[in-house]
Amino acid sequence: MRPLRTVPVxxxxxxxxxxxxxxxxxxxxxxxxxxxxxxxxxxxxxxVNSQLVIETVVVKDKKGNFVPGLTARxxxxxxxxxxxxxxxxxxxxxxxxxxxxxxxxRDDEQITLYKTLTRTQIAPESPGKPQYSDHRLLAxxxxxxxxxxxxxxxxxxxxxxxxxxxxxxxxxVAILRYQGGSVDVVQDFTGDRNRLLSILETMIVGExxxxxxxxxxxxxxxxxxxxxQDDSEFNIFNNDRQLSALQTAAKMLGSLSERKSLIYFASGxxxxxxxxxxxxxxxxxxxxxxxxxxxxxxxRGLVASAPLGDATQGSPGNAGMYSGGAAEAVTTQFxxxxxxxxxxGADTGGKSLFDNNDLTRGIVQAQSAIEDxxxxxxxxxxxxxxxRFRRVKIxxxxxxADKLDYREGYYANKTFNKFxxxxxxxxxxxxxMLGDPVTDLTxxxxxxxxxxxxxxxxxxxxxxxxxxxxxxxxxxxxxHTLIDFVCEVKDETSGMTMSNVRDFVNIKLSDATAAELAxxxxxxxxxxxxxxxxxxxxxxxxxxxxxxxxTFQTTFVIPDLNKVxxxxxxxxxxxxxxRVNLNDALYNATRGKEQAKDDAANPLVQDxxxxxxxxxxxxxxxxxxxxYLQAYQKDLATPTGASATTSPAANSDAPLFAYVSLxxxxxxxxxxxxxxxxxxxxxxxxxxxxxFHIGLGGLNxxxxxxxVTVLDPAGRRAGFWQGSILLVP
Numbered sequence: 001m002r003p004l005r006t007v008p009v010x011x012x013x014x015x016x017x018x019x020x021x022x023x024x025x026x027x028x029x030x031x032x033x034x035x036x037x038x039x040x041x042x043x044x045x046x047x048v049n050s051q052l053v054i055e056t057v058v059v060k061d062k063k064g065n066f067v068p069g070l071t072a073r074x075x076x077x078x079x080x081x082x083x084x085x086x087x088x089x090x091x092x093x094x095x096x097x098x099x100x101x102x103x104x105x106r107d108d109e110q111i112t113l114y115k116t117l118t119r120t121q122i123a124p125e126s127p128g129k130p131q132y133s134d135h136r137l138l139a140x141x142x143x144x145x146x147x148x149x150x151x152x153x154x155x156x157x158x159x160x161x162x163x164x165x166x167x168x169x170x171x172x173v174a175i176l177r178y179q180g181g182s183v184d185v186v187q188d189f190t191g192d193r194n195r196l197l198s199i200l201e202t203m204i205v206g207e208x209x210x211x212x213x214x215x216x217x218x219x220x221x222x223x224x225x226x227x228x229q230d231d232s233e234f235n236i237f238n239n240d241r242q243l244s245a246l247q248t249a250a251k252m253l254g255s256l257s258e259r260k261s262l263i264y265f266a267s268g269x270x271x272x273x274x275x276x277x278x279x280x281x282x283x284x285x286x287x288x289x290x291x292x293x294x295x296x297x298x299x300r301g302l303v304a305s306a307p308l309g310d311a312t313q314g315s316p317g318n319a320g321m322y323s324g325g326a327a328e329a330v331t332t333q334f335x336x337x338x339x340x341x342x343x344x345g346a347d348t349g350g351k352s353l354f355d356n357n358d359l360t361r362g363i364v365q366a367q368s369a370i371e372d373x374x375x376x377x378x379x380x381x382x383x384x385x386x387x388r389f390r391r392v393k394i395x396x397x398x399x400x401a402d403k404l405d406y407r408e409g410y411y412a413n414k415t416f417n418k419f420x421x422x423x424x425x426x427x428x429x430x431x432x433m434l435g436d437p438v439t440d441l442t443x444x445x446x447x448x449x450x451x452x453x454x455x456x457x458x459x460x461x462x463x464x465x466x467x468x469x470x471x472x473x474x475x476x477x478x479x480h481t482l483i484d485f486v487c488e489v490k491d492e493t494s495g496m497t498m499s500n501v502r503d504f505v506n507i508k509l510s511d512a513t514a515a516e517l518a519x520x521x522x523x524x525x526x527x528x529x530x531x532x533x534x535x536x537x538x539x540x541x542x543x544x545x546x547x548x549x550x551t552f553q554t555t556f557v558i559p560d561l562n563k564v565x566x567x568x569x570x571x572x573x574x575x576x577x578x579r580v581n582l583n584d585a586l587y588n589a590t591r592g593k594e595q596a597k598d599d600a601a602n603p604l605v606q607d608x609x610x611x612x613x614x615x616x617x618x619x620x621x622x623x624x625x626x627x628y629l630q631a632y633q634k635d636l637a638t639p640t641g642a643s644a645t646t647s648p649a650a651n652s653d654a655p656l657f658a659y660v661s662l663x664x665x666x667x668x669x670x671x672x673x674x675x676x677x678x679x680x681x682x683x684x685x686x687x688x689x690x691x692f693h694i695g696l697g698g699l700n701x702x703x704x705x706x707x708v709t710v711l712d713p714a715g716r717r718a719g720f721w722q723g724s725i726l727l728v729p
């Protein structure tokens with residue numbers, strides 16, 4: 001996260017297209033001209049692209065009071081050290097002592113009308129009609145996908161209480177709602193309390209519950225969640241959608257130059273595992289650029305968590321109930337659900353409200369944080385739209401001023417035009433280095449690890465991109481889509497780059513495959529050789545037809561399996577529904593000798609076929625599920641400094657026994673017969689490859705818990721793995 005020094009201040013960045021005759025544009029603004037075409041009567045059109053930067057500045061004296069009466073001449077602005085000319089200057093006077101508006105009678109017939117007022121955009125301020133001037137702009141945002149019905153009702157009741165009793169004449173309130181499909185503007189900014197109350201009272205409790213995140217840890221019951229057929233591949237990445245929706249809401253509010261506060265009602269937002277941190281960064285950066293501060297409110301209120309969960313879910317029913325794992329998972333899950341909300345508030349200049357049953361207090365905090373301020377606007381002399389961070393410094397020569405609160409910088413806009421090949425390559429390099437990630441494409445990734453020797457591990461990655469997000473172009477009589485890939489892996493501790501990938505892939509599609517692309521994902525795989533440790537991976541994919549870029553960024557850990565002595569050391573467990581012939585694959589990470597070298601090291605390549613991991617672990621009943629993992633039986637189990645003869649497994653050629661179990665609602669639904677597999681010959685690690693082919697036709701659709709059990713009778717050890725899968729018709 002990028003901390004901001006001026007936490008209580010929100011700001012905005014607006015990109016405007018302005019005509020030269022209508023606006024006073026500085027001499028250094030970017031200009032593009034269009035020559036006259038044949039047949040025209042000697043006329044031409046000249047358009048100007050100019051980027052307007054808006055800063056909101058709070059000036060206080062030594063006593064902490066606002067300093068009034070300043071003018072544009074009292075301020076100086078620089079951007080990256082370059083002086084800027086102030087073109088817009090306003091003083092926003094907001095009375096903090098305004099009395100609440102009286103409640104007036106309301107016509108109940110208005111309720112039906114207000115139900116149909118949903119929009120998808122915030123109305124911009126009309127020229128010459130400063131309807132937002134000298135007003136607080138408060139946007140109430142209800143994330144229906146992140147709240148159960150009880151919490152939805154509590155959040156709506158808190159909003160009604162604020163409108164009835166605490167809304168002042170200086171407040172303009174908007175109501176936004178997200179329920180999984182889009183961000184709806186149920187009500188634009190207005191001071192009409194009766195209108196707001198009518199909408200809040202008629203919003204349907206229970207909306208948006210189809211995409212609630214399902215929790216998979218020791219505290220959860222094996223009940224699963226509803227998945228839609230079209231969205232099933234990416235429903236388990238619901239956090240990306242919630243954050244992307246917040247980013248959309250921030251961009252909507254960015255059309256207004258005043259300070260805006262978005263009060264975000266949700267029952268937590270849990271980032272865990274291999275979630276895409278790039279989307280979190282992009283959401284925060286979009287809010288900072290748009291001058292929006294997030295004020296998250298935990299709609300659960302004050303929670304007294306029972307050690308093994310409350311009555312909202314079934315009993316865990318696993319060994320964690322007795323080992324303490326379930327109780328620890330409950331506490332960890334609750335803390336993680338608030339951490340992300342806290343980051344959203346702290347990084348955008350807002351403040352979170354947790355563990356408080358008076359949810360209205362969160363709205364009041366946002367209300368009281370907006371005091372008098374100055375709007376300072378300038379047209380930046382740096383017209384390059386490269387997405388880089390630009391540092392802004394504002395000073396004043398007023399003798400009364402002691403402290404200035406404002407946004408100290410912003411990320412420039414990013415555009416994709418008719419680039420040359422060199423320009424496209426530079427764009428990817430710049431996007432890889434940007435602190436403001438580009439998230440136009442949705443990306444899911446799975447990272448696995450397999451031990452090669454006592455020091456090195458092979459780390460295959462599989463990337464999945466929804467086919468509907470890629471452009472299909474007709475070229476040379478065949479349908480295809482072009483995708484650029486860039487990947488960088490860095491050591492988390494030292495920051496050194498350990499490995500990277502640069503690839504350009506032309507995916508050719510048959511007529512049948514092209515027609516199904518809108519409903520099928522496109523997959524790409526690669527691999528690295530790494531040592532044990534903690535790493536950060538940043539992966540970029542670009543649709544070369546449209547220039548849309550997606551970023552996936554996360555941290556992962558490669559464990560040191562040499563230190564595993566009390567249990568069987570296991571690799572990652574790969575679940576798959578397909579094997580592809582290497583010659584028929586639609587994608588190739590490398591070419592020639594490099595391809596052969598990569599395939600030789602990749603344990604997922606066997607007998608000329610490659611096992612493709614299922615990133616989202618959604619399987620069809622009419623296809624087999626492949627399960628693959630490795631166990632390490634010999635030297636791997638020998639403690640450091642001990643001889644090989646001290647380990648029972650080291651001198652034993654006895655095979656390992658393994659089987660796979662599927663559970664539905666905590667009941668055994670399927671179990672494979674045990675297989676006995678011995679170590680591969682001439683492998684110092686005693687690598688035991690374990691392959692399973694499981695038919696799913698006899699199972700009902702729904703969520704299942706998959707468990708892999710590996711037993712070593714000779715060494716008196718065992719290894720286990722568990723994970724959730726979804727079975728669809």
